[in-house]
Amino acid sequence: TVLGDRELALRERARHVIPGGMYGHMNVAAFSTAHPQFMVSGDGCRVTDADGHEYLDLMCGWGPVVLGHRHRGVNTAILDQLQRGDCLDGTSPLAVDYAELLVDTVPSADWAMFCKNGTDATTTCVTTARAATGKRKVLVANGAYHGAVPWCSLRGAGVTGEDQAHLVHYEYNDLASAEQAAAEAGDDLAAILVCPMRHDVRRDQELVDPAFARGLRALADRTGAALILDDVRCGHRLDLRGSWEPLGVRPDLTAWSKALANGQPLGAVTGTDALRDAARSIYVTGSFWYAAVPLAAGLATLRELRKGQALPDMLRTGTRLREGLAAQATAHGYGIRQTGPVQMPVLYFDGDDDLSVGTAWAEAAAKRGVYLHPWHNWFLSAAHTDADIDEILERTDGAFTDLR
Numbered sequence: 001t002v003l004g005d006r007e008l009a010l011r012e013r014a015r016h017v018i019p020g021g022m023y024g025h026m027n028v029a030a031f032s033t034a035h036p037q038f039m040v041s042g043d044g045c046r047v048t049d050a051d052g053h054e055y056l057d058l059m060c061g062w063g064p065v066v067l068g069h070r071h072r073g074v075n076t077a078i079l080d081q082l083q084r085g086d087c088l089d090g091t092s093p094l095a096v097d098y099a100e101l102l103v104d105t106v107p108s109a110d111w112a113m114f115c116k117n118g119t120d121a122t123t124t125c126v127t128t129a130r131a132a133t134g135k136r137k138v139l140v141a142n143g144a145y146h147g148a149v150p151w152c153s154l155r156g157a158g159v160t161g162e163d164q165a166h167l168v169h170y171e172y173n174d175l176a177s178a179e180q181a182a183a184e185a186g187d188d189l190a191a192i193l194v195c196p197m198r199h200d201v202r203r204d205q206e207l208v209d210p211a212f213a214r215g216l217r218a219l220a221d222r223t224g225a226a227l228i229l230d231d232v233r234c235g236h237r238l239d240l241r242g243s244w245e246p247l248g249v250r251p252d253l254t255a256w257s258k259a260l261a262n263g264q265p266l267g268a269v270t271g272t273d274a275l276r277d278a279a280r281s282i283y284v285t286g287s288f289w290y291a292a293v294p295l296a297a298g299l300a301t302l303r304e305l306r307k308g309q310a311l312p313d314m315l316r317t318g319t320r321l322r323e324g325l326a327a328q329a330t331a332h333g334y335g336i337r338q339t340g341p342v343q344m345p346v347l348y349f350d351g352d353d354d355l356s357v358g359t360a361w362a363e364a365a366a367k368r369g370v371y372l373h374p375w376h377n378w379f380l381s382a383a384h385t386d387a388d389i390d391e392i393l394e395r396t397d398g399a400f401t402d403l404r
């Protein structure tokens with residue numbers, strides 16, 4: 001598959017009316033010459049571009065699609081609610097149903113609030129922590145992504161020093177650096193913000209050291225700061241109860257989005273009783289935060305996930321993919337590194353400092369009909385079957401051959 005006529009025509013039109021032709025994480029110009037910018041449909045673990053080319057999907061909408069595109073149960077709930085209305089004058093009762101189900105699912109959650117994007121959720125967590133403590137400083141890991149607004153943007157353009165004046169940085173998995181950052185914040189420390197694992201772009205993923213997670217919990221307890229878990233990317237793909245629940249480390253506040261509603265726009269903040277009053281005191285809202293359709297999708301998605309089959313399925317297919325890629329790399333004579341949980345994989349070539357080999361391989365995969373990314377982690381869904389993984393592997397084997 002090469003980029004088709006419709007794709008090229010759309011790019012040309014977009015160039016005139018959309019700055020740079022596209023923006024943000026889905027701007028293909030930032031990572032590929034072979035991936036289509038435009039997609040028109042999806043089904044299960046396949047997506048189709050504007051020219052009708054089908055791709056086996058290893059990005060899943062960059063995370064949200066955890067059950068597969070057009071999952072029947074979720075789509076039935078979406079269409080059913082859509083027939084009755086979406087954006088009404090008051091909140092859908094589904095918000096109460098969904099809050100109850102989240103609180104029942106997530107042990108660290110005594111309450112839930114809903115929003116749209118992950119950025120809404122992380123921002124609401126930080127605002128809640130500042131309201132609760134009356135303090136300003138927030139510890140964040142170097143290189144960690146928490147959203148695309150000035151207080152946390154990783155891109156400097158348009159951002160002022162004042163926007164990020166109250167961030168103090170630490171190194172992920174380095175407790176001493178977090179303690180040093182807390183000391184720097186002194187008696188002005190509101191929150192410690194952390195992702196369940198290190199999943200920064202352009203580098204190997206790094207699982208959390210349990211001692212680091214426990215150390216941050218103790219640091220928060222000692223200083224009175226809120227421990228905020230940014231579970232936007234990992235949430236409901238690693239552990240339904242929250243990604244640090246297996247470690248026994250419970251955050252005070254958790255930011256959720258991406259996989260909550262299988263692709264419908266829904267984010268959430270959950271928190272403990274101790275932060276309930278602070279959450280009530282802040283003013284956060286949005287025109288679309290109360291929409292009924294995403295809540296219906298969220299409920300249907302969580303009910304499906306709670307049946308317990310999706311996560312083990314992703315573990316199995318993710319392992320099959322990882323082992324298959326490892327064997328192919330060896331057979332073709334490449335040293336590669338696959339890091340992070342198997343359901344959120346990423347692959348780098350040894351010695352590929354400028355990522356040119358990884359990019360060429362990802363582009364070869366795209367041409368062979370597999371959609372994956374050279375330097376952002378991928379996502380599996382419960383719609384991937386063993387047979388789909390085998391089909392993906394057949395094509396990636398070809399991509400390794402194409403590298404020669």
Ligand code: PMP
Nearest residue numbers: 117118119145146147232233257
């Ligand atoms: N936090 C993390 C860990 C994320 O991965 C993302 C999105 N990639 C965000 C926050 C921001 O979410 P959104 O793009 O939905 O605003």
